[in-house]
Amino acid sequence: MEQHIRLLALGFSYANKAKELATEIYAEPHKLAHYQRSCYLSILSYRASLEIQGLSPQQELNSRLGLGRALYDFTSDISDAEHVVSRGLSKASEDDSLDDYLFRFYELHINISASKNVKFAQSLLKRATKDAERKKRKEWIYHFNFLAAKYSTNPLNFLRTIVDLAKKNHDTSLHHLGLAEVARILANNSDWKGCGIVLKDLEMEINLLPDSNKPANEEAPDKMDEDIKQSSSTNERGLREYILVVFLVVKVIFSSHNADADTAKKRLEEVQHLIDETQDERYFEMSVNGCSDKVVYQAPTKSQLLDFSFVLSCMTCKDPVGTKPLSLLYSLKAIDLFNEDRREVYRYSTIQNIEKRNVQRVHMKLYILCSLTQVYIMRREMENAYKTLTEMVKLSREHSLTMKWAAWMLMLEGYYLQASNELEAAKVYYESVISLCGKKGDTFSNLFLTNKNSVQNLHNDEMEVAAKLSKLALEVGTNNAEHDRMKELNESSKLIQCSSSILAALRMVEGMLNKSIITRSKYLLSQSLTLSSKSNDNHIRAFLFALLSEAFNHSHEDQALKMIETGYALARKMGKVDQASSKSYGMPFLNLFYGKCIADHYKRNGMQSELNKQESLNQFYTKCCNRIASNGFDKSIEMK
Numbered sequence: 001m002e003q004h005i006r007l008l009a010l011g012f013s014y015a016n017k018a019k020e021l022a023t024e025i026y027a028e029p030h031k032l033a034h035y036q037r038s039c040y041l042s043i044l045s046y047r048a049s050l051e052i053q054g055l056s057p058q059q060e061l062n063s064r065l066g067l068g069r070a071l072y073d074f075t076s077d078i079s080d081a082e083h084v085v086s087r088g089l090s091k092a093s094e095d096d097s098l099d100d101y102l103f104r105f106y107e108l109h110i111n112i113s114a115s116k117n118v119k120f121a122q123s124l125l126k127r128a129t130k131d132a133e134r135k136k137r138k139e140w141i142y143h144f145n146f147l148a149a150k151y152s153t154n155p156l157n158f159l160r161t162i163v164d165l166a167k168k169n170h171d172t173s174l175h176h177l178g179l180a181e182v183a184r185i186l187a188n189n190s191d192w193k194g195c196g197i198v199l200k201d202l203e204m205e206i207n208l209l210p211d212s213n214k215p216a217n218e219e220a221p222d223k224m225d226e227d228i229k230q231s232s233s234t235n236e237r238g239l240r241e242y243i244l245v246v247f248l249v250v251k252v253i254f255s256s257h258n259a260d261a262d263t264a265k266k267r268l269e270e271v272q273h274l275i276d277e278t279q280d281e282r283y284f285e286m287s288v289n290g291c292s293d294k295v296v297y298q299a300p301t302k303s304q305l306l307d308f309s310f311v312l313s314c315m316t317c318k319d320p321v322g323t324k325p326l327s328l329l330y331s332l333k334a335i336d337l338f339n340e341d342r343r344e345v346y347r348y349s350t351i352q353n354i355e356k357r358n359v360q361r362v363h364m365k366l367y368i369l370c371s372l373t374q375v376y377i378m379r380r381e382m383e384n385a386y387k388t389l390t391e392m393v394k395l396s397r398e399h400s401l402t403m404k405w406a407a408w409m410l411m412l413e414g415y416y417l418q419a420s421n422e423l424e425a426a427k428v429y430y431e432s433v434i435s436l437c438g439k440k441g442d443t444f445s446n447l448f449l450t451n452k453n454s455v456q457n458l459h460n461d462e463m464e465v466a467a468k469l470s471k472l473a474l475e476v477g478t479n480n481a482e483h484d485r486m487k488e489l490n491e492s493s494k495l496i497q498c499s500s501s502i503l504a505a506l507r508m509v510e511g512m513l514n515k516s517i518i519t520r521s522k523y524l525l526s527q528s529l530t531l532s533s534k535s536n537d538n539h540i541r542a543f544l545f546a547l548l549s550e551a552f553n554h555s556h557e558d559q560a561l562k563m564i565e566t567g568y569a570l571a572r573k574m575g576k577v578d579q580a581s582s583k584s585y586g587m588p589f590l591n592l593f594y595g596k597c598i599a600d601h602y603k604r605n606g607m608q609s610e611l612n613k614q615e616s617l618n619q620f621y622t623k624c625c626n627r628i629a630s631n632g633f634d635k636s637i638e639m640k
Helices: 002-022 029-050 057-074 079-092 096-114 118-134 138-150 156-168 172-188 192-208 239-257 261-277 302-316 326-339 351-378 382-398 402-419 423-436 461-477 483-496 500-513 518-534 538-552 557-573 588-604 608-631
Strands: 283-287 294-298
Touching (some): 002 057, 029 057, 057 079, 057 096, 079 096, 096 138, 118 138, 138 156, 138 294, 156 172, 172 283, 192 239, 239 261, 239 283, 351 402, 382 402, 402 423, 423 461, 461 483, 461 500, 483 500, 500 518, 500 538, 518 538, 538 557, 538 588, 557 588, 588 608
16 A cells, blocks of 8 residues: 555654754754654654554554554653554564564564563563474574573673574574674673683684675665665674774773783773774674575764773873873873763663663763872872862762762772871771772773663672772781781782782782791782782882882892882872973872982992982971871872
């Protein structure tokens, strides 16, 4: 019927227009009325097409599919969509020739139900998967397992089913996509052993992926009455690049966790280069075993991957040394990009989807602000640290994310106070972090955020160890530490697979605690130096060289001097430089320690000229330390 085709085409056209406008109304509110009109006309057109008398089963089901999607996308009450789709599901199940429609209705019904009742959606998924297995529709078995992974709290089982089935059926693209997603989930769950095994398998097989540059064809509205299988087209463009991006991203995190900073940075460069080259197309249609059947997979957009690559940059580049270190450059560049109005046009956008996307971007921006605050504190740029932390608190409040980020913000406040010589106040904040962890605290570690509607509440075991370690370090500094606390922390770090930075700090604090046992102290501090050097953690190294120089001073004076010179060079570069006097205050307390050691060396060796210069610097560092001891960090310390 021509009238039916015209109404379907109208409904399709208005729906696309509404989705296009949905991405614009946040920046241009005057388009809201146009958006609402397009939504209304889309629903009206599909409803009118359904009310035509004498429709064939295929025509009725096409109308129900279109109407169900429009109601789901454009209305807040999904009960109408649920009713329309459930009627379509019943109708499609009456005839085996309508199997393609049956599975499309299953998919839509599952997505609708998941927004209201996830358990019911999961039961529908089980039913749909059984029907797909009974009818031997492999493409839908894959598809429903991907959906099950999306709506499950334990997606690994479903992803492994896909991997095993794809390997058995020689569906190479699906097999590698499944492996990539398994690696991503294992990284989310901090299962580094399992993640390493999957990465190794994927690395061995990834070169077998076929390159495909076939263009993607848009679904034509005037073909909606035809057989669904005939209107779909193979689109694997970008799939290889996406799998490579996931592989490289997980490799970056895996390498960072294992203190392999060089590998992490190299892989990160590849990720950003790959993202820049790929198209912003993330709907992949993969052929199943060379047949015409397809599996459609929705992956993150190019801009989402780009956002996350900046988060990774901040994770892997926390070295605070230098006038403009990479840690600062990456963070500031990322903040600038997030502050720009970068509107994205999604192929299937709705206001709800854009709101979810905005929340995801807020989480990413919060992580970058968090990283930036840490770098500022490490560099003792306290005014900038205070401003950034204040912005972080404000942003989390605006988006009702305070509880999710409370542990991180309290931890940063503790670092800030400790750096400002407010040790007792810092201790209170560390205790607050310990009480929060494992409850409502959150850290950003959900890669791409595609498996959950929001960031999941993680048990922050690693952060709890970091908070306990920071508290213990304060107690060691005031000679109030207990050895039993150190034993507990060591056991905790083994159970939760702590990152290299935490382990390096653990060894350093344990070395300080065992200062009286010189051999043991040297061993622990050397272990810490190895870990921190491999991960380019120069902040810890600046402290370590001071501790090691004391440990080696009695027996290896030459080595101790080299450590003092290296540590002094690091400490001086962590902070602002006054161009007028060419002095840097960097880490005043550390600089004063190193400066006195260097001055003693010059004095012993009769180097009077160098001694005079060093004593002048030491006077400046003493002045800085006295001001910090009495007032904390303030503007007076910044040399203007």
